[in-house]
Amino acid sequence: MNAFVKRGEASSSSEKDSSDGAAVPVRHRWRSSSSRFIAAYATLFSVAVMLLLAFIGVSTTQTMERSTDLIIEWQLNYFDAFPPGEIEGAIRDRLAHEHQHTAFYGLFDQDGKAVAGNVAMLPKLMPSDRTGATFEHTLSIDALQTSPVVRAMVLRRPNGQILIVAHDLTHILSIQRRTINALIVVGSLCLSAGVLFAWLLNRRQRARISEIQTVTRRIAAGDLAERLPVKGADEIDMLAHLVNHMLGEVERLMGEVKGACDGIAHDLRTPLAHVRAKLAHISDKAARYGDEDLNQRIMDVRRETDHLLDRFRAMMRISEIGTLSRRGGFEDIKLGELLGDIDELFEPLAESCALTLSLRSDANDIVRGDRALLFEALSNLVDNAVKFTPAGGAVQISLISCPEGPRIEVSDTGVGIPPGERSAVLQRFFRSERTQHLPGSGLGLSIVAAVVNLHGYSLRIDDAQPGTRISIECWPH
Template identity: 50%
Template structure:
């Protein structure tokens, strides 16, 4: 089981298509398309109904005109009409009751035509006397008093072509308008996404401890109103934390001075001959000196954490080679491990340079190694390794001590916290707090996990703990 205690890895922001902005854009586009289709369909239906109504009115007036002509003069009137046709927009046909041709330019009656003065659109299905191509016509027929069938028709090709041009233009204009609206909405949506991404990036920095950062404000919309409120809240949080931190640092600094005086006084008392003859008093005095040393160590650690926290972020960083740094630490702590009968193994592989503060990293890694040696049992084992993972160097410090329970792995990075398994061992509970402060400055990640593969020379030891430090900055989304 693994716990990334610090810092938290950010969530990637590549899934922009799942954002509310994109969903609104898709919904708006779909709604626009449906409304455009409905509008075009309604206009086409209205235009077609209007054309048919106007054409039927013309055909009815023509039938009324032919009703005023007698049956014997009707063929002549039809031919006279045909002779005066210039654009040839009208067609006429006179047939017997059985459908035989009598007069006009229609060779036969249109199929399925009702002779009730009701207009009917005939699509290229009209047989003409000259055998020419049949246009799209609107036809209407009636039965004469003598039983003859009179059919009048009007060419609708030009009118329908104009209707098609208008509808096509409307569709093309609507599509262009929809594309322009979608493009505009996409641009505005991407602008909002960029603003939210920037706010998220700044929020990640604030979550990692950079309380000086503030959310960007670009105007006076809802996001800016929220950013103003959050920035005001951050100002108050920073002020309160600065007051608490200042009070704690002041107390630690003020108490350290009398403790130093007390330690000096106890040392002088221990040098007196009268104390050396009193065995019980000497033991109590030595215990008081030890307790005073522990208090001084705690105050020094507290002030060191505050000092690291106030460093300017990456202000004094430079290129750092981890191989010689780990080698120096190994040479420093190998004698301590031997004195405590702890097997000390070091593995150093070639690793690229990193950007950081060498002194701070030395202090952090030394705290990890010191803790590992301190918590390893007699005859136990401690290992220190440096390797390159491709993403960057990784430093691991492992031991076979009591380990750290998964439920405590986040708490051990807090000040003064000590796990139940190590409360009987001396310590201040501030070592990992210093490590966390250094890694926070570098944006490095610390993983705490069990080390089941560790074992002492005599097989003793517990589950152990492995501290894994990823030595590259966490990418902020």
């Protein structure tokens, strides 16, 4: 029964959460493992693709430079084999046969003046002998307006001449860029397909979890006949099978306990009724002898017997309410008229106890419910308020319209309920030490809690300063 008190607090916290956004705030979606898995997958895939592209770029660049350096070094050795007077002719012959314009040659004297070749001038940053260097649009070529990206190597001959050989890297770099672009496109498509598939899987799993949540709420509301949906044989279905098996065992055990309690209550109620009837006969006979002490003792036993019978009736009533069909006998109820009937019923009792009973109603809201059960539950609340309020106090019944629906409040100026006992008072047979001297079975609020649970409402106990205020929020929770 503790859930009836906590349900009001939980509903207020859920209203705060829902006020921040939609029914399922976006910030809550990232709490699911599947959403975090999608984010982690996208991040890891993106990092992996970037590392792969970096590796391919570095690897192809190094391979390209090594292969180009081998060709350039072979050509340097070829030209270096010519004597000083013949190397110029060799360079001109080679340029004459160079139709693709991918190789460039230059021969300079020791002062840096061009002697032969199509390299117009020496680069500003001269590399060491036979050391490859890449020049990005900085090597001046006679036949070209725009200098390409080239790989060059320099050789200083013994007579002071400087020989430079360069190769165009434009074609190789174009292949490299196309390869990287293709990997980027394919990687993006794979990432998009993976994220889409993960999103669809996440949507399916969230739909299943939503179904399980809906069923779980009905189970938590007391409908133990419900079972979690099973649609396959994955991990969620395995867990659903286990929970369903557990629910079956819980329902069976609760049914056995309930059956045993109901049987005990029913079996004991009959002999107690017989005892009460026999005590009435004994009391009549004792009155003939004029023994007042014996007659008083018999009356005390009869009151105790009546008290036990009242407890068994209340226990049986709680059991009957728990077994009712949830929506079977529900109808439209005007709460204003219902509270008016209760106020009229308890007004003479309040006057006899020197109490002020008042009714405050903002509207005559209509709800779906069982009128007889709601009348019984509210009667128990007003009866308790009248019972535990000293003479000269006040009891107020209120009907308040809220955005979610109507709220019924019964407040008094009595002894109040300590915060530590507000959950316990909804349990069967609980009696506070401060009210032990007053008559009662400790089952009145248990009946109220059973009716509230049947309707799916929420019950809340607060401090009225002084006294107690019990609120029933008449909308589904």
